[in-house]
Amino acid sequence: MAYSDKVVDHYNNPRNVGTLDKNAQEVGTGLVGAPECGDVMRLQIRVNPETQVIEEAKFKTFGCGSAIASSSLATEWIKGRTVEDALAIKNTDIVKELSLPPVKIHCSVLAEDAIRAAIGDWKKKNGAAEAAHAETSAAK
Amino acid sequence: MSTVVSQVEVPAGVTLPIYMDNHATSPLDPRVLEAMMPYFTNKFGNAASRNHSFGWEAEKAVETAREQIARLIGASAREIIFTSGATESDNLAIKGVAEMYRERGNHIITQVTEHKAVLDTCKRLEKYGYRVTYLPVKSDGIIDMEDLKRAIDEKTILVSIMAANNEIGVLQPIAEIGKLCHEKGIIFHTDAVQAVGKVPFNVIADHVDLASISGHKIYGPKGVGALYVRRRNPRVQIAAQIDGGGHERGMRSGTLNVPGIVGMGKACEIAIEEMDSEAAYLRGLRERLETKIASELDYIHVNGSMEHRLPGNLNMSFLYVEGESLLMGINDVAVSSGSACTSATLEPSYVLKALGLGDDVAHSSIRFGLGRFNTQAEVDYVAAKVVDVVKKLRELSPLYEMAKEGIDLSKVEWQAH
Numbered sequence: 001m002a003y004s005d006k007v008v009d010h011y012n013n014p015r016n017v018g019t020l021d022k023n024a025q026e027v028g029t030g031l032v033g034a035p036e037c038g039d040v041m042r043l044q045i046r047v048n049p050e051t052q053v054i055e056e057a058k059f060k061t062f063g064c065g066s067a068i069a070s071s072s073l074a075t076e077w078i079k080g081r082t083v084e085d086a087l088a089i090k091n092t093d094i095v096k097e098l099s100l101p102p103v104k105i106h107c108s109v110l111a112e113d114a115i116r117a118a119i120g121d122w123k124k125k126n127g128a129a130e131a132a133h134a135e136t137s138a139a140k
Numbered sequence: 141m142s143t144v145v146s147q148v149e150v151p152a153g154v155t156l157p158i159y160m161d162n163h164a165t166s167p168l169d170p171r172v173l174e175a176m177m178p179y180f181t182n183k184f185g186n187a188a189s190r191n192h193s194f195g196w197e198a199e200k201a202v203e204t205a206r207e208q209i210a211r212l213i214g215a216s217a218r219e220i221i222f223t224s225g226a227t228e229s230d231n232l233a234i235k236g237v238a239e240m241y242r243e244r245g246n247h248i249i250t251q252v253t254e255h256k257a258v259l260d261t262c263k264r265l266e267k268y269g270y271r272v273t274y275l276p277v278k279s280d281g282i283i284d285m286e287d288l289k290r291a292i293d294e295k296t297i298l299v300s301i302m303a304a305n306n307e308i309g310v311l312q313p314i315a316e317i318g319k320l321c322h323e324k325g326i327i328f329h330t331d332a333v334q335a336v337g338k339v340p341f342n343v344i345a346d347h348v349d350l351a352s353i354s355g356h357k358i359y360g361p362k363g364v365g366a367l368y369v370r371r372r373n374p375r376v377q378i379a380a381q382i383d384g385g386g387h388e389r390g391m392r393s394g395t396l397n398v399p400g401i402v403g404m405g406k407a408c409e410i411a412i413e414e415m416d417s418e419a420a421y422l423r424g425l426r427e428r429l430e431t432k433i434a435s436e437l438d439y440i441h442v443n444g445s446m447e448h449r450l451p452g453n454l455n456m457s458f459l460y461v462e463g464e465s466l467l468m469g470i471n472d473v474a475v476s477s478g479s480a481c482t483s484a485t486l487e488p489s490y491v492l493k494a495l496g497l498g499d500d501v502a503h504s505s506i507r508f509g510l511g512r513f514n515t516q517a518e519v520d521y522v523a524a525k526v527v528d529v530v531k532k533l534r535e536l537s538p539l540y541e542m543a544k545e546g547i548d549l550s551k552v553e554w555q556a557h
Contacts (some may be wrong), residue, residue, distance in 0.1 A: 003468070011468060017536055033510065035539060036499035038462055038480050038488070042538035045325030060538040064464040064481040068536060113555075 003065055004099035010069035015076050018058040020044040028122025032113045039063030039107065040072045043114035045078065045086075047122055060116070067106040070094050070111035071137045081118050142249065146469060146532070148524045151517040156472040158518045162357075162452060162511030163306050163334060164476060167405070169359035169512070175406040176361065179399035187396045198398045205405025208325035212408040213332075213351065215368050222387045222401055229352035230257040230300075232367055232392065234330045235349070236378025238265050238299045241327070245295035251275040251283050251312075252494045254302050257352075258331055262300070271295070279496050280445035281310035292413060303335035303351075307478065307491040307507055308444030309453025311339065317349025320485030327376055333357050336510040337411035338450050339419065343368055348374045355400060359512055360407030367392075378395045379465040418512060422451040425510050425519050430454055432523035437530055439543065443492055443505060452510035455492075457501045458526075460540035461533045466506060469529030473522050478505035500549075 003011070022029045026047050033040040039062060046056035057075035060069045073094055078086040094108035095098070145530045150156060157339050159167065179201060187202045189195025206217040223229045238248065250262055252274050271454030273291045283301065292299075297547065304311050314330050321328035328352035334498050335341050336351075337358040343351060351368040355361050370376045384393030434440060439459040455478075458466060463479030480503060488502035507520070534540040542549060 011465070014536060019541065031538065035503070035549060036554075038499070038503040040554070060536055060541060061461060062537045062539045063462050064479070065468040067462075068465060092444055126158055 006073075007066055007069040007100070008097050010072040010098070011065040014059075014072040016058050016072065016079070017060060018108070019060065020056065020058050025049075025120075025125060028099075028118040028120070028125065030114045030117025030119075030121060032117050033110050035062065036044055039067045039110060041067065041110055043074060043118045045118045045122060047083060048125075049126070050138055052084070054078050054081055054083065054086055063107065063110075064104070066098065066100055067107040067110065067128060069082040069098055070100075070107045071114060073097060074111040074115055078115060083122070086115055087119060089115060146525055146528045148521065149556040151521055153515070154517050154521050157474055158472065158514075158522060159474045160508050160510060160514060160518070160522060161474045161476055162509035162514075163309070163507065164509065165356045165358045165362065166511050167513055168356075168361060169407060169410060172360050172403045172406045172411060176399045176403040178180055183398075185398070187398055188385065198396075201398060201402050202396055205401045205408075208405035208409045209353065209366055210368075210413075211342075212412050213336060213353070213368060214344050216371070219343075219368055220370050221367045221369055221391050222396055223257065223313060223355075223356070223365045223395075224363055224366055224397070226255075226331065226352045226354035227257040227365075229354075229365050229367040230255070230329075230331055232378060232381050233350040233352060233369075234258065234298065234300055235265065236391070237327050237329065237376075238268075238270055239379035240377050241297040247271045247293060247295040248298045248300065249273045249275065249288065249291050250300045251277060251302075252263050253277055253281060253305055253307075253310075253491045254300070255306055255331055255333070257406040258300055258302070275301075277494050280448075281305060281308050281443075281491075281495055282312060282445060282448060282458050283317075285313065285316060285320070288320065292320075292324055292326065296324070296326050296555045298329060300329040300331070302331040302333075303341060303346075304332075304339065304450050305444070305491065306334050306465065307489060308455045308495075309336065309450035310333070310444040311448040311450070313448075314348065315346045318349075321349075321539050322347050322374075325374075334450060337408065337415060338452065340415075341359055349374070350378070355404035358407045358411055361400045361403040364397050364404045366404070408409070413552050414512075419451040420448075422510050422514075425514060425516065426452060426508075429508060429510070429517065429519045429523050430456075432520070433487060433526055439540070441497075441501060443495060443497065443501075454508040454510070457492075457497070457504040458530045459501065459504055460466050460537045460543060461530050462503055463505055465533055466504075466526075466529060469533065470522070470525050471526060475509070475522075476507045478507070480504045 059071045061071045091108040091112040185194030185198035187198040332351045349370045355364040441457040443455040463477030464481035480488040492502035
């Protein structure tokens with residue numbers, strides 16, 4: 001199979017590879033996929049509690065080149081966005097950017113799932129904090 | 141910034157890309173090409189033309205090739221039927237026996253790691269009322285003879301078990317199987333594509349009735365194969381599957397591919413001369429490859445028996461690294477993977493699954509197929525490159541990180557998708 005130049009670039013030079021402390025309050029972790037399916041993505045975000053901006057994003061992926069590229073791209077895209085903005089990223093955006101062929105669309109779906117899972121984890125951890133934040137905002 | 145780009149130095153004398161996928165196909169030996177050339181040009185006759193020198197010349201060349209092939213496998217020339225390749229040979233053998241011996245019985249025994257040319261042929265016969273038993277294999281890839289004995293019943297007409305597997309190179313005990321079949325009066329077919337010319341294979345000693353052979357796996361041309369059909373003790377008959385001019389004793393009609401047949405004959409002649417020394421050479425290369433990789437990497441797994449195996453085959457899983465991404469990193473080396481992502485069906489290798497390995501192990505597998513033209517310098521480069529890329533991909537792998545932390549991955553609740 002021939003890969004697009006962008007997939008090859010992300011595979012050769014993956015962005016934001018690494019691990020954040022999953023126990024930290026401001027870190028959300030998403031772990032999606034399964035080893036027997038041939039792909040597992042772990043995407044982590046560090047969110048600024050004041051601004052809700054994703055200041056840091058890290059990933060590690062077990063999977064094919066397209067899976068690695070999809071998650072690498074996802075970390076690039078969510079960095080600097082607010083949590084709500086990041087949720088607007090759709091798998092179809094990733095397909096378009098990386099020119100993924102039909103057989104690789106599930107890689108982009110997994111990347112979208114990983115973003116949602118990481119944000120979901122962060123929201124769960126910070127549910128109380130967020131509610132308090134919303135309250136103070138409302139009071140203003 | 142982390143990077144997967146590999147900076148392994150290319151040794152002197154090595155040109156990229158390196159071909160190390162000799163189970164898929166093998167390069168044409170220059171000596172074979174030389175033998176074939178005249179039959180593409182001035183010696184173009186039809187071997188079935190009985191009334192002029194062009195035909196006689198072609199027929200003579202075909203008969204020489206028939207003898208060369210027969211000699212390699214311990215058969216007589218009259219027992220060799222030419223086909224378009226081993227897929228056709230498998231189809232002709234299995235369907236030909238099924239049709240010819242229908243009144244005697246309708247039961248066929250094969251096993252789960254056969255090539256699709258055998259499995260899909262058997263599946264088709266099931267639609268026509270035949271019963272097929274698919275024997276399992278043990279974790280080393282070899283069938284259990286007790287399973288075979290138990291599977292045989294009074295309706296069994298054919299046993300089809302491969303001599304060597306195309307993915308894991310594992311050798312089945314065909315001499316034992318053949319002997320049992322002959323004691324029971326059952327016909328024994330073996331897909332010997334990967335074994336012939338690589339390891340000793342003799343239709344008499346191995347009690348084989350039908351054997352499928354291919355040209356392009358033994359440094360001969362593509363588009364030509366043969367079926368050995370035993371003529372004595374017992375005489376085996378097959379029903380033709382292609383009707384026409386009655387070529388090949390009526391068992392396979394169609395004008396013979398003379399240049400291809402000449403090439404296949406020459407390839408067999410070379411194999412007779414060089415098989416023993418080549419096997420020792422390839423075994424040395426494989427050991428070197430395996431040792432170099434194993435000394436640098438943890439969490440690796442060799443798939444299938446190392447004892448009963450083709451000399452040039454190494455099938456290895458690099459746990460926590462997905463096969464297709466590994467192939468992408470070693471893109472100047474031609475090998476293949478059992479990963480689902482590399483297959484048209486998006487299913488991981490059924491051969492590796494049959495060994496009882498998890499899908500995750502199959503996804504991480506690479507098949508190295510060493511051949512006549514591989515060199516020690518190439519092996520050194522490939523080993524270094526694989527080690528380098530696996531290490532880099534493991535830095536990217538959440539599974540490797542988890543395994544290193546001591547997390548039991550089989551206990552994690554994954555979200556299968």
